[in-house]
Amino acid sequence: MSFKKSQLYPCNPATTRGESTRISSSKDKIAYTNGRTVIIRDLKNPAAVASYAGHVQNATVAKISPTGYYCASGDASGTVRVWDLVGEDQSLKGEYRVIGGRIKDLEWDGESKRIIAVGDGRDKFGHAFMVDTGSSTGSIIGHSKTVNAVAIRAQRPYRAATGGDDGTIVFHSGPPYKYEKTIKTHTKFVQDVRYAPSGDHFASVGTDSKIFIYDGKTGDTVAEVTDSPHTGSIMALSWKADSQSFVTSSADRTVKLWDVESRKAVTTWTLGKAVDLQQVGNTWTEGDDIVSLSLNGDLNIFDKRVGDKPARVLHAPPRAITALAPTSSSGTFIAGLADGRVLSFSGSEYKYADGPGHSNLVVGITSAPDGKVFSAGYDDQIRELSPETVSFVQASCPTATQPKSLAVAGDSTLFVAETDLVEAIRSNQKVYEVKPSFSPSAVAATGSTVAIGGEDQKVHLYGWDGKSLSEVATLEGNKGAISALAFSPDGSRLAAGDSSGKIALYDVIERKFIQSRWSFHSGRILSLAWTADGKHCASGSLDTHVYVYSVAKPGSAIGIRNAAAGNVNSVFWVGDSKLASAGADGCVRVWEITFHA
Template structure:
């Protein structure tokens, strides 16, 4: 057996209410952060995504150098990492501790040699340095509160401008960078500022809803744009020809402005409510503009057509907690913030509509009729029909840990005290287990319940009640994942110690207990369609593919998902090749092609 890495489907940017989220662009790709990951996402093809997971703290901002060869990314602890975007190994060029707190923004100079990083430090709020050596290239000063944004003029003589929570902009001469003057145009927090590519001007936006234009060489204020926004403006970006800017605001609009007249030429209204607050924007191509909603949705506009987005890019905004295959080509995932997303064959994500979960999705299972069932920590089991939740839902007695669907469509819910059997959103049976249930699986009339006493109990379901037929032992920890093979002949049981025991479900005995390569809790198990191979994902970040015919043979995909693998599934599977999907804490969905050798 062997594997090759196929594609990565990216998560969406993390957002925080009341804060600007910095987006940047490199050709047809946009760059942003989420959790400890950095994403470089192609606007047109989700399969061309790149994810970097080298940070140990939550990332805050990332920007690709003008040459396109390197990316600089920063985190909440004040670290900046510069890494290679060209090679697959994403080699680290340098890591620097620039300030003692969160980095809010950073910028490359036009020669791709110098970086200025700014944020909320204790001794200083910004630092200018060479990207390859870390050598200081001046001082960033003049502010009394955290700096929110920085921009550098790309032409010589270099200039830099910084915007902060002290309602001021500081203009710096360079290089080396040094304080030149303070600009007091805004009356509230200055959220963002950007230099035009031509270097002739820069623009600033703030919580006062105003937009100002400045001379790029001298820093002199040239004027205010007419009738800005009705709410805080969180982002500003320049067109490639430096003749227009785009602004994104909490009033849920995105506006295009002509720099010469300082008047709005187009207004895009996204919707209403907090989820549609626009908290960031970037002009990624001559006619393509991207704005970020508070909900994490990336709105793509074509300035030549209409007043609505031409498309909306969706993806997980919090860690992926569960998933299941909806067909041989499509699958759905649940996330830590309660959302369920559906992925089509091309990897394009859409949010499952309707009234969903309000918090952590603990499990998703598919029935034989194509319906999906999800459980959440809001103590609800919900049904997904197509791309929407159905109105009906079932309220559980206690917090649901896992769900499984039997052959007749009955949904079994493992809870902290009991296992409930649900059909048509009504409880039809209840099973009290001597030990606390921790996992559940079903196939046809067979139901397996794993528990915290390290045992798996097999039951037969007759449509009315569960009758115990066997108790399977061999696990060395709390049973954390169960999966029947599609033909119902085998049962894999993973536990909190990292051990997996393969049972014969018909003979009710262990086939092998040698699947013990994981070093932490097994979170997910998935079988190929031919019932010959089982994949396991673990908190130890690794994925293994096991063979029934050759139990001692396996494929180890090491460090598959940063932060831990929460779910694995087979997107396609055949006799010789299969497509494996893995996801977890970093919001990215990774796909591998697995080859089974004779």
């Protein structure tokens, strides 16, 4: 067996209320981070998506070099990694620990030779260094608190401006960079500082809702922009390629386009009144796409000729995918997120499910034979979703305790494994419950057979007659608490993954243990999925890896290592030879699997 990368369905940026989220652009590509993953996507070509997961800590900012050959990304530990964008191997050019804490922003110089990184350091808040060697190229000083943003003039003579929580902007000359002066125009936190591509001006925005324009060479204040001001904190600023205008994004849920010469707002887009529509980041691509980021993770793309609503909105998971299931429609799947939201993917884009969803983490999603989709959340609710309309039905069924896993039997009865009992639900009504002598941890069903895994490291088989469950057998062979179960399509075999990373295979008909040689994982098994012919089984684990096993050759397996940064929460098959996986970074990756005779 072998594998190769196929499609990548990217996540959206992860956001934090009250903080600016950095997104950047190079030509038509935008770059941003989510967890430990860096995403680079082409707005003109949705299929051109790349991800990078080389950071040990959560990535916080990513910028493509002016040449377009490299990307620099910083993380929460103060480390900057510079890696290759040409080719698929993404080889590392350099890794540098530049400050003692979280990196909030970084910037390349116009020659793609130097980088300034700033953030929440211990002994310093910024560092300028050479890309090739990591050696220092000046001092970034003058701030007394966290530095939120840095901008470098793209032309010689080079200049750099930094803005921070101390409410000041520090102007540097270089290289080597040295302190020139402190600019005290803002009265609160400076959230963003950006140089115009021409280098003639740079501008700053802050929590005080103010916008200032400065001379690019001297750092002298040119003007304060006071026309049609924002009424909330301004979180981000970005310039148009011709340097004649710039755009700002604010927590007042508006995005404004400004003309530099007249210093007036040309266009104002209002997103709505909900808190999650606060705008926390933006970028203006060379292809003239204005992209602004909502607190809920949506990427709003604006047409500067239309001052009403976004021309289009890119929806995608901004949080970890905690549950994933295919629907009866080919190429369509339903994803549940750590924040309780549910999305449907069909064709080439995501759509949020309408109606009353979950208010907390979605722990499980499963599809019934009749096409209905059910989800369970940590809000102790079971909800039904119509995949055709991508909407929840109004009615829901509460669970007695916190759900852990769910599965559907042949008669469309839903079984929910909870903290100390198992419930059977039909038509949003509880029809039966059983409180076993063990603590349930996973459930699977096929036909009239229900398998319940327990913290006792055993799998208990039950028969379902449409009214009640009766235990018929106990299967032993696992070495840890059962964490995932999956029946083969014909119901003859059962794969049981456990907390030790081992998978035991059982014969359901003979009710006996077959083998436990599927033991390649080093962490808890979180998901199992069989191929349609029942000859192969795939697993996803807390160790970030995915494995595909052969029933005929138990010792033979292929490993897709680091399939998701953080963990792999879900795997499922797309057709006969494509495997989809998803996890902590919110991305869904599809792998082309080749089975050898």
